[in-house]
Amino acid sequence: MATLSTSAAPSRPAAPPRVAFLGPLGTYSHQATSEFFSECDLAPQPRIADVFVAVSTGESAFGVVPIENSSFGAVAETMEQLRTTELSVRGMATLRIGHALLASKKAEKGKAKRVYSHEQGIGQCRNYLAERYPGIDIVPVNSTAQAAREASDDVEGLAICSLKCAEVYDLDIVDRDIQDAGATNTTRFVVLAPSAVPLPLSYPASRPSKLDEQPEQ
Ligand SMILES: O=C(O)C(=O)Cc1ccccc1
Structure with a gap:
């Protein structure tokens, strides 16, 4: 059964x-x-x-x-x-x-004309930008990794994004920990x-x- x-x-x-x-x-x-x-x-x-x-x-x-x-x-x-x-x-x-400033490997040092980032990335680094890059064009994009993508195609562009994006998008590190509030x-x-x-x-x-x-x- x-x-x-x-x-x-x-x-x-x-x-x-x-x-x-x-x-x-x-x-x-x-x-x-x-x-x-x-x-x-x-x-x-x-x-x-x-x-x-x-x-x-x-x-x-x-x-x-x-x-x-x-x-x-x-x-x-x-x-x-x-x-x-x-x-x-x-x-x-x-x-x-912790934001990094990244540039294309083909970029010439000191020739940056614009900086890409998400509105938050730009806002969190506004004093740094005013001191080190006065008058640079600020280009808001949809995200910080999108900014890294833009900079990889623009030899006159910089991206504010994570250090990780240097690896992912094959970019040079221009500066690191550039956020105005530091470790906090x-x-x-x-x-x-x-x-x-x-x-x-x-x-x-x-x-x-x-x-x-x-x-x-
Ligand atoms: O664009 C990004 O990476 C986001 O996730 C939004 C954002 C941007 C800046 C700081 C924290 C989050």
């Missing part, structure tokens, strides 16, 4: 969630996403508004957006989206932000999900936050 098995079928490990964030690769939002989600399918978006769309349409399970910087304040595009979104804020990550410069990021979707307990990843690490001596 056939017997019925009551044991459940072996469960397949859940696929890592798809997470939308402000791209391209190398942004601070990318860094915050990787810190928060131990494993995920990275879905970089061209603008902060696109992160909200990707989560609202279900294309991504979660989204990560910057919300506030310790020295320059609220991130305007995120605040604008939060006014009307039906998504919920389900988590938070705080990163220490932090940005808070929030994790978005559709209102009905709770954040699994396994997030944030158990690794200690970058802010818990000891400062270099």
Whole structure:
């Protein structure tokens, strides 16, 4: 006689969630996403508004957006989206932000005519720019890694972005730690999900936050 098995079928490990964030690769939002989600399918978006769309349409399970910087304040595009979104804020990550100034490997020293960055990157380095590059053209772009991409195609351009972008976009390091607030410069990021979707307990990843690490001596 056939017997019925009551044991459940072996469960397949859940696929890592798809997470939308402000791209391209190398942004601070990318860094915050990787810190928060131990494993995920990275879905970089061209603008902060696109992160909200990707989560609202279900294309991504979660989204990560910057919300506030310790020295320059609220991130305007995120605040604008939060006014009307039906998504919920389900988590938070705080990163220490150290900006680098990068240039194309073909750039001539001292010939820079413009500097690209996200509005936040420009705002967090405004005193540095006024002192070292008075009168330089400031070109706001969608993200700091987008600024690195622009500088890689512009021998008269500089990018304010993370040091990581020097590797990712093959750029020279002109200067580092150029943010006006020094080691105290932090940005808070929030994790978005559709209102009905709770954040699994396994997030944030158990690794200690970058802010818990000891400062270099
Ligand atoms: O452009 C980025 O890298 C972002 O993630 C937004 C941002 C810009 C500057 C500081 C912190 C976050």
